[in-house]
Amino acid sequence: MKRTVIALSGLLYGLALAQAFPFTLEHEAGTLELAAPARRVVVLEYSFLDTLLALGVKPAGAAIGTQGGDRGPAPYLKPLLGGVNSIGSRAQPSLEAIVAAKPDLILADAFVHKDLIPQLQKVAPTAAFHSRRGSYDDLMQQVLDIGRALGKEQLARTLVADQASLLAKARSFANPRAGGLVAAVATPTSLTLHSSESFIGSLLERLGRKNLVKPQNGQSQFEVSLEGLVALNPPALVLFTAKDENPITRQWAKNPLWNNIEAVKRGRVWEFDRDLWTRSRGPLALKLIVAECIGSGLLADRTPSR
Template identity: 30%
Template sequence: MRHPAASRGRGPAFAPSARGRCRRARGRGQDRRRTRPCFRVSRVSRLASRPSGTVQRPVPHAAFTPKWLVARAARRLGLPYLVRESPGCRQGGPTVPRTFTGRIALAAAAVATALVVTLTACGSEDESPAAKGKTPGGAGSGGTHTVKTAMGDVQVQNVPQRVVVLDTDSLDSAVTLGITPVGATTVADKAPFSAYLPADKLKGTKPVGAIAEPNLEAINALKPDLILSSKVRDEKSYKSLSAIAPTVFSESTGGPWRANFALHADALGKKTEAKQVVADYTAHVERVTEALGGPAKAAQTKVGFVRFVEGADTRLYLNDTFVGSLFKDLQVGRPANQDKDGFSVDVSPEQIDQADADVLFYSTYGDPKKAKETDITGGPLWKNIDAVKNDKAFKVDDNLWMLGIGYSGAGRILDTIEKNVASKP
């Protein structure tokens, strides 16, 4: 390192060593409390190769750290490095105080910690695993490919090996495509994962917090190479999640479940398998439609869905829902007040007659009594509904119909419809 003072004729061609300056300081009796190292700060930069060239990544540094110590710390950690003088260093000034050796010991620990934390986890936004397709601890196979997500383009391993899913639709997608996630959020205490999915397909899957509040520490501990969720569910955690592994978000969940499945299949490197899943589902729909008497008869049958919710009003589900999309696939008719765009309509116990339909499916979230199911289904308005009078009102599994969002869940629901409707004249 050439000493700037040399260009002004006031110093040696190269900066003297710290030890040499200390000795001269003691010899000249300078005030040690006011002395400073000639180079005040050293900085370490990571050299990360990209197709477009070499990018330098700054790493937080420790003040009063000599360059040789920073370089040695980087070498001992097995990290590529580049040592640079910090701008604004006061060259040609007072010499190094005697306490400098003590600072070296403290700075070494600080630099080593900063290097490990920064290079393996934090980093800058443009160098995050999500942006580059790199995985801190994962074992992705092969190269990477670009996935277009609700949060922008993300580089993902071609064949991810350690997948964490944070929503029920992404869990369904993974299992449907033959992948056992290493981690998944839970939906209930007694049955942590969706009960309709085969237990053997989730053997070894670790809980990573509740679906409403994923545990970032638990996720990071699993060293995933891909994280799947939705913007509507986990947007607030995206930055933290993408610092752990490439993170793929759909825009929302429920209604657009087919598009979400295609997104998940792309991220998982399972696009070919996904085509077969879609083909099998299409054949299943055609089978059930024929069992209902064919498209013409199915269209004349008004099918509705009611959900009793603890702590809220009863809901009639509309077309822009997972259940609504299945009814549309089967080409069944819908009650006029439910054949609308949107999610749901709330009704009070006194308005339950608005649930009138030829065939009615209903489920309950929470305690049936607290959700008013017990009172409503025992009242005269409910008993006057056509589906109830004709013994075509069926209580179904709320977990499946509300959270089984995906092709595996859809297949189970189609089976339920065929069993209960097609078998009755």
């Protein structure tokens, strides 16, 4: 009887899988059509890499190189990349390496790889998503779409449900009386604000911290000067920096204008690793980010420890 139940279960699973394919998906650069679940996937963004790994799939190739000044994947991803072939960097993927990987699916960024997509589509079926310019909702929808393309829809739904549950629990740590915040990437030469429609900006709002920055000219992320930051005068400031760089905010700290910002006067300036917080954007990264949101006192609006 037990064998019969197992056999029937396998048959029903097979029927469900058969019903899911052929698979069609409308994406940012057209329509993706797959006759069967993708098995050899090439990914050109870290969020797609994170998502595949969360789904238990090693990509056939990934843009994990450092060409063109790319910093490479965040540290949390590196131990998971054994056996994953580099096909160049996100900014400079190699078509030759992509062809050599023999993909049956390519995942590209609709903004970064816009000009490359027609060539990618000649190599293999290609789906383009707004990853770098996408919101939290966009990225969760991408988890579902990628899961369906891999024949792992149920696992993808579980991942998304787990993320929603995690965020709901994390919100209990948020201080409802906390003022708004500004979140920004600080490099040696610029400060780029992440609005309420960026991934990290929208995530912080879901966690109970109001983002004071709205999209500008249709851009979810945009640069601002010190004077522009002073004009916003946020009660809290969240900076995403790299440990091996000297961010522009170090220079600004010598300017009297910096000390007039409410967040600076209140001691509410947080710094986090930008490789994790703003470049990864997947289910694995999100768990780490939420843990840091709680542990750092950001959600509670507690003065960060130094």
